[in-house]
Amino acid sequence: MITATTIAETRACCDGARGRGLTVGLVPTMGCLHAGHRSLVRAARETDGFVVVSVFVNPTQFGPTEDLAGYPRDLDGDTRACEEDGVDLLFAPPVEEMYPEPGRTTVHVGGLTEGLCGRSRPTHFDGVTTVVTKLLSIVGPCRAYFGRKDAQQLAVVHRMAVDLDLPVEVVGCPLVRERDGLAMSSRNVYLSTEERRAALVLSRALQSAAGVITGGERDAATVRSVLVAAIEREPLVQLDYVEVVDGATMARLERLEGDVLVAVAAQVGRARLLDNVSFTIDGPSVTADLGVTHDSLEQ
Ligand code: AMP
Secondary structure (H helix, E strand, O other), X not given: OEEEOOHHHHHHHHHHHHHOOOOEEEEEEOOOOOHHHHHHHHHHXXXXXXXXXXXXXXXXXXXXXXXXXXXXXXXXXXXXXXXXXXXXEEEOOOHHHHOOOOOOOOOOOOOOXXXXXXXXXXXXXXXXXXXXHHHHHHHOOXXXXXXXXXXXXXXXXXXXXXXXXXXXXXXXXOOEEOOOOOEOOXXXXXXXXXXXXXXXXXXXXXXXXXXXXHOOOOEHHHHHHHHHHHHHOOOOEEEEEEEEXXXXXXXXXXXXXXXXXXXXXXXXXXXXXXXXXXXXXXXXXXXXXXXXXXXXXXX
């Protein structure tokens, strides 16, 4: 595996791979890799001949009061994980390489960045779309892999690629959970034992909402109130939002029909946690995507 810290070396390696007739797949991450990230690498490995993982804690997607300085970092562990998973190139640039001077250009996706996480993190998605555009431009992948754990991010990046005619396929991969249901996240390391126990209310509440929807409930306000009531019973969890939206446009729904995303965000101690379930609803027929547990992936 090659580890590159410069844009020039990364470009040269990816050009070389394409010259050898290989397709390039990119998995953008902020590092501290866990089984959720590694499932994206596996998906890339299955399809693309040359797999690039980027590890970059992108400062522009953090707000001024957020956890940039304390964000978990473990480049040695990430290097080992990438080697084990058959990654071809690990791109881990320092901040000065990606932003040698204050950025004057940003990529902004309108509309679907305004609700959900965009409401409490108003500058977040511009940071994400700008850095993803830079990474796509540096690596030039055929495919870029994103997790459905960050469902709004996936929808935003997908929209950006369509709107800007970017020559890349944005591939969405299943949300990976711990065995007890907690959505895997690099930020879970912030949780104390007690907070980790409390955080389970998010996946459990979503699971009961899925039961209610599968049972025939189609009123978004009712689904929301079931979730809010369950989560608010847990005092260590401060709810940011519960939203029932269209899975592609992120527009709020009144009735559940078509591609539906039920998403929650909450603060638990120092950790901001996200979780969601998506549904395909066609009249009485419902398919729920609750994600997968990481031990099921290892089989
Ligand atoms: P991050 O390092 O948190 O920026 O995440 C990098 C990529 O990994 C994003 O596309 C995330 O959606 C994805 N990811 C993070 N956690 C999970 C998870 N539990 N399941 C699936 N994908 C994930």
